Amino acid sequence: MTIRILLIDDHSLFRTGIRLLLQRHPDFSIVGEAADGVEGIKLARKLAPDLILLDLNMPGLSGLATLQILTQEAPDCAVLILTVSEDAxxxxxxxxxxxxxxLLKNVDGDALVAAIHRIAAGDAIVADEMTRKLVEQFRQRGGSESAAPRGSRDRLTQREREIVQCxxxxxxxxxxxxxxxxxxSTVKIHIQNILKKLNLNSRIQVAVYAVEHGLLDGNPRG
Incomplete structure (x- = not known):
């Protein structure tokens, strides 16, 4: 299956490098490139790519604002952030x-290719160093300012909690x-149940929720 990819990044040299890297793989097709968020959104509507590589730091419409619009208008399209920002x-x-x-822009080419394949298969990817920063940030803050609803937490089975930690x-x-x-297939069913119980949309949101609400040690806050 060919994975149709849209690049949104304001640095033309970086886009060229990514395009040349990905074009070496026959299962990738670069269907379009945009230098800003507004143009990227227009292309996403027109081309309906399978996956978008999106920079966060762009002039005009920011990468985050672009992402928020894309998730509303192109919910079936996966978005992989590729940025220099190491801010949790x-x-x-x-x-x-x-x-x-x-992922950070210093990612190895083979790792980027593997990440695209995993995301296209329904997985979620976060750079290891960024996951550590996110966990540390929440720990320094003492977790969430408000505990998760008790009912939502208690509805998770022990097996679902194990999968959340994974x-x-x-x-x-x-x-x-x-x-x-x-x-x-059983893992996929468990993840679908977790998303429904916690009223979340993606496995990465589950990971953030788990860190924020203290579900990592089996002793939730609240």
């Missing part, structure tokens, strides 16, 4: 806005299935 706040806002992944570590469905001795 940027990561948190991007995930809450619906990003499917967050999601926080950024594990793929295949790895979760292997570590918990489950089938991948």
């Amino acid at each position: 706040d940027d990561l948190g806002q991007a995930l809450q806005a619906g990003a499917n992944g967050y 999601l926080v570590r950024g594990e793929s469905n295949k790895l979760i299935a292997r570590s918990l001795d489950l089938s991948e």
Whole structure:
């Protein structure tokens, strides 16, 4: 299956490098490029790509604002943030806005290719160093300012809590299935149930929720 990709980044040289890298893979097709968020949104509407590589720091309409519009107008399109920002706040806002992944621009080419494949398969990707920063930020803040609703937390089964912890570590469905001795289809069903119970839209939002509300140690706050 060919993965149709749209690039949105204000640096033309960077877009060229990414395009040349991805064009070496026959299952990737670069269907369009945009130098700003407004043009990127127009192309996303017109081209309906499978995945968008989006920069956060752009003049005019910011990457975050662009992301918020894209998740509303192109909900079936995955968005991978590719940025220089190592700010945990940027990561948190991007995930809450619906990003499917967050990688830094110093990512290795092979790692980027692997990330695109995983996101296209329904997984979520966050750079390891950024996950650590996000967890540390929440710990320094003492977790959420307000505890999660008790009913939502208590509806999670023990198995679902185990899967949530795997999601926080950024594990793929295949790895979760292997570590918990489950089938991948069973893992997918559990994740769907978790999303429904917590009223969230993506596995990354589950990871953020888990860190924010103290679900990592099996002893939720509240």
